[in-house]
Amino acid sequence: MLKRDQDGCCWLSFLVLPGFNLRCLEASLLYLDQLNTLAEQPLYRWALLSVDDATPNDVGGLVATHYQHHDPDNLVVCAGPVAIEYRDAEWQHWLIRQLTLGCVRELLGEGLTNGLPAELDIGFCKQVCNSPQSDSSHGGVLGQHLPALRLLGLYHRAFHAQNRDASRLQRVVVLMCQNLEKPLKVSALAASVHISLRQLERIFHRHAAMAPGRYYLKLRLLLARDLTLATPLPISQVATRCGFSSLAHFSRCYRSQFGIAPKKDRLANGN
Structure with a gap:
């Protein structure tokens, strides 16, 4: 720890x-x-x-x-x-x-x-x-x-890409990071680097081994886990600050990613 x-x-x-x-x-x-x-x-x-x-x-x-x-x-x-x-x-x-x-x-x-x-x-x-x-x-x-720290692992592959896609990939990742509370649509991310949605999906699959939407969701869930374990914020506020409008949807995504519901995760870690 x-x-x-x-x-x-x-x-x-x-x-x-x-x-x-x-x-x-x-x-x-x-x-x-x-x-x-x-x-x-x-x-x-x-x-x-x-x-x-x-x-x-x-x-x-x-x-x-x-x-x-x-x-x-x-x-x-x-x-x-x-x-x-x-x-x-x-x-x-x-x-x-x-x-x-x-x-x-x-x-x-x-x-x-x-x-x-x-x-x-x-x-x-x-x-x-x-x-x-x-x-x-x-x-x-x-x-x-x-x-x-898991975030560094997500970034590592993207930021060490050595080809013409690297700059676009890095700009999209930074844009995701700047918009965690109010997530952008993946189509808007693609438009921000002047490529099609299909092109963006190919780039992410090639260098991050997942779709851009999944990558974005993982960033938000990592943020949610930090807020859950390190702050006394109500779980409903954690969900909102990580871009989830539905608490039920947030809990399902959290459990799918970390194998435990957010409230139980907080209790299991002594918070």
Whole structure:
């Protein structure tokens, strides 16, 4: 589970490795900012960590701190889709220490541990990969109880697409994120990037393995789970703030996605 402070705020530290698309992180921070706004309280705050001088110093107005000067409560390791060998001994030692302390919440990126010492591979397998709620789709290890971090997994494939569709896909995902409370029609999303609905559906199936409407619904349900578990908002208000006009429909979608009704989910997590 995420570590939170006494006010219920969770600090996320994003360690950005070479090859990771920073637009993916920017979209995720936009989602977290929207979440804080809808919750009417700061559920999440975040910091950007770099491993070397090659990492940009600024992402969405966030200035990066070198990883050695930061002790994270919740570490999110962000790597690109291509396996790269990271042989910096100091960085490896620091990451192993975070694993030992139980601070690593998310491992995002294909082949992140490629070329790392066996100790680090084993550490990731034991502390992250073997979680009974893990979901290794979309290049990440996405714990069922970390809805805000699951979003990174949804974004990862979309924002690391390497073809002419990538820009359109990314613009649509950002537009979805900006309109979670009042969802747009999928046809309007397609029109916003000047393509047909059928073209948009093909792009999403190719790069996100689901239809755009399903992708949009999943974003809203992840938001709903965060609001359900981290705020005292009535379930009816959670539904409204996530774009559902019918409470019954919201409950059915929530149960289908997470295997439990929202009220029971809140009670099961001690809220």
